Amino acid sequence: MITVIIGGSGSGKSVIIKHIMGLFKADRGEVRVFGTDITPLGRNEMIPIRMRFGMLFQHAALLDSLNIFENIAFPLRERTKLSRKEIKERVEEICERVAITEMMYRSTGEISEGQKKRVGLARAIITKPEVLIYDEPTTGQDPIRTRQVDDMIVEAQEMFKITTIVISHDMASTFRVAHRIAMLNEGKILAYGTPNDLMSSADPQVHHFIFAGSGEE
Known part of the structure; x- marks a missing residue:
């Protein structure tokens, strides 16, 4: 399942993730x-x-000091006792699955922003986590790259069957990828449900946030 957490600046999106991961007490x-x-x-x-x-x-x-292979292998070398052979095999497998095999030994400066997102994805899932978190993945992206990132999120969830949490303020992206949406306001969950649930919400705050700037209010 893909759950997207939305909310305005200062609503608590990043804070809730840091609490979940134990970075904040x-x-x-x-x-x-x-x-x-x-x-x-x-x-x-x-x-x-x-x-x-x-x-x-x-x-x-x-x-930047590591090539693509070394970036992806980094969590395994730091957190596991896998052999060099086992690490190499796992990195090669992940690179193949996220379609970046041909750039495995390039430097980070030789690849595009979209490719960097895929390398970041490979590194995030190399340890076979149960939950994958994306922090504002479409911020600063043009519409074409935003669509590519959205496709990557959906493909990764379907391919690896992994629980996915996305922090976002991009409504178009949110409604393309979300199975469930949680809207935060002043540190509290104001609304939670399917995209259709939030689209049809009678709460004026929810309605305004979703449709603000879209010309559909």
């Missing part, structure tokens, strides 16, 4: 991840939980 209440309340857990206790997540950052966040 809740002031009160519980944060349950995979059935476990992570609020009392320390840094070392959070490592195995974070290993169950993959994250694709807004600008891919690739390491």
Whole structure:
């Protein structure tokens, strides 16, 4: 399933993700991840939980000092005890599945922004996470690249059968990829449901956010 979290600037989209991954500590209440309340857990206790997540950052966040292969292999070398042979085999498999095999040994400066997104995806899923998170994946993209990113998100979810969370303020992108949408407002979930549920919402705040600027209000 693909769940998209939407909301205006300062609504709490990034904060909720940081709480889920244990990067922020809740002031009160519980944060349950995979059935476990992570609020009392320390840094070392959070490592195995974070290993169950993959994250694709807004600008891919690739390491310029490493080539594509090394960027993708990096999480395996840092977090696992796999042999060099096993790492090579897994990287080659992932590269083939996300269609970047031919650029595996190029530098990050030799590939396009769209290709960097695919490399970032390969790195995010190389550890076989249970949940994949995209942070504003279409920000700064033109309409053609936005559509390509949307297609990549849908293809990855279908190919790897992975629970997917997308942080976005792009309504066109949201309605192309989402199975469920959660709308945040001032740190609280104002609405949650299918795209059709939110499209037909009688809540004026939900209606305004979805249709603002579209000329359909």
